[in-house]
Amino acid sequence: METVKIVENGVQAKKEIEQLMMSGYTKDEIYLLAHDRNRSEDLTDSLEINDISVQEQGVFDSIANVFRTRGDELRSKLESLGLSSNDAERYEEEMDRGKVIVVASKSA
Template sequence: MKNVRVVENGVQAKEAIEQFLNGGYTKDEVYLLAHDKNRSKDLTEALETKDIGVSEQGAVNLVANVFQSRGDELRSKIQSLGLSDVEAQQYERELDKGLVLVVATKAG
């Protein structure tokens, strides 16, 4: 089960995260992505969401992302959360506009 919200800023991201947590997700099931790596890192830390790492992407994809463009890396990360290639492309375009992606996903 996946829920995705596209938001404009950290305040809206915090609201989306709170809604997901109130809806039964845990902090370990909520992810945040922004096109700018520093913004993504800062918001992830400030809002205490989970970083997309080896357990989500697998070691091969994680290493491959080092050699990809930021857009390719973001699409790979979005897909690792269970979204389709078409959805990943759509959401990556939103990130290109400076928006923030908040994804809540439950395994299974």
């Protein structure tokens, strides 16, 4: 089961993360993605949540991401959390527009 939130910035991301935690998710089940790699890393670090790692993606996809465009990498990461390819593409387009995606996943 996945819950996806589209937010504008770190303040809104923090608020959504707090709400997800109140609804039963742990920080280990919450992920944040942004199109800009540095923004994604900075927000992940400052909000103390997970980055999508080899554990969620698998070795093959993690290695393949080295050779993918950022958009392809983001869609792959979203799919590794259980989103459909259509949903992953739609959320990646939101990230293209500067949005931040917060994903809570019980299956990852």
